[in-house]
Amino acid sequence: MVAAPGGGKGTQGARLAAKFGIQHVSSGEVLRAEARAGTQAGRELVAYQRRGDLVPDEIVFDLLTPVVAAAAAQGGYILDGFPRTLPQALAAADIGRQLDLTLDHAVYLNVPEPVLTERLLARARADDTEDVIRHRLEVFNKTTSPLIDYYRDRGILVEVDGNQPPEAITADILARLDAR
Secondary structure (H helix, E strand, C coil): EEEEECCCCHHHHHHHHHCCCCCEEEEHHHHHHHHHHHHHHHHHHHHHHHHHHCCCCHHHHHHHHHHHHHHCCCCEEEEEEECCCCCHHHHHHHHHHHCCCCCCCEEEEEHHHHHHHHHHHHHHCCCCCCCHHHHHHHHHHHHHHHHHHHHHHHEEEEECCCCCHHHHHHHHHHHHHHHC
């Protein structure tokens, strides 16, 4: 699942995971759980989250790789929020080859920025201030465009209008996946 912050990755990831009977792995939830646990990595994460910056790849890979491998061993997964950059995607592909994991589809929820801002402000999380939201969207636009192009070039991108009611988005994703 690829989308800007507030784009609906979590909602759609959970819906698709339930539909297919597989695990939903949210990179954001994994990182927030680590921060709540107060580990060394968790303390580092908090500083990045407060600024709205991306967490360094090394930390993300260390935390996500075992979770994804465990989910794959249990029949599959929907990964939401990772990778967010082309270098992450390339490194994840290398790890995936080592672990015999493949990426079948990359679902991109395309949502206009004003809608994203409205959604993020409405969820009222501590790290969702207007300044942080603006910064997070700038970071997303700068770092994720090459990732979307990469998935498109590989022929695995499924682009969906994410500015619809959640049920319509789910139906649109499923219809596009069935068409493949």
